[in-house]
Amino acid sequence: MAKTYKNLVAEALSQIREIFPWDLQDQLAQQPDTLVVDIREPNEVATGTIAKALLIPRGILESACEWGYSDTVPILVNARQQPVVLVCRSGNRSALAALTLQQLGYEQVYSLKTGIRGWNDYDLPLVTPIGEPVDGEWADQLLNPPVLTQESV
Template identity: 55%
Template sequence: MKKFLQLISDCLTDVGEIMPWDLEERLQANPELLVVDVREPYEYDAMHIEGSLCVPRGILESACEWDYEETIPELVRARQREVVVVCRSGYRSVLAAFSLMVLGYENVVSLKTGLRGWNDYEQPLLDAAGEPVDIEVADDYFTSRVREDQLSPK
């Protein structure tokens, strides 16, 4: 049986990653670049990259196709666009980028270090109202909070 990080590692043989400073450059160079945020809506509302598209990981595959309740037309039409997939830490985005590649997306990568790294690089994040999120607030939000009952048994 594979563990979570092994699954991520296996996907990385096919999925490319870029760093936050690369994404900053790509956004400046390509206004058609699509940033797909695969976190849950409540996470997206708390803070996200301006102009990013919220497509929760749980509906990603059906959101990429016509004729589903989850269909997101901009995403369906993006198979030839440059796509960067983001999440909190860069793990869900690897799995999502792999799915997009399998579904025929031609130019897709994952943001290594996720939005946590984007914030560490001091890049802007917006809340649901479109207001800037303070870097320290984002630092606190992205801090891991693994509970005692979530730790491996000793």
């Protein structure tokens, strides 16, 4: 029987570590070498991201982690021994990505539990990709699109 997306995420969650938004805020203050990687697509990141986050879409994450690719991101390649926190909208894609990074040898990888939506829900600051502040209420509207169900189609 084929697995569902929810099954894949649940499996990943049982094998990775997660960090809550308020704990990430503390960790960034205490461990400035923590690397935050926003794995959402560029159009999603436009709604706001965490200051100083690397913007690496999920579709190129694996090649960004290795030398020898046009997508290689040296700071990420060299982060295998430092804390790396992956961020998506809700914490599902980042859980899958965290499992992948663990398999690639990253030792201190985390997924942001509740994702950027949770970060915003706790009134933590969001910025545009160029560092300008984002209004949390505006971001909230964009971070919570309607959910499609089979019945709604």
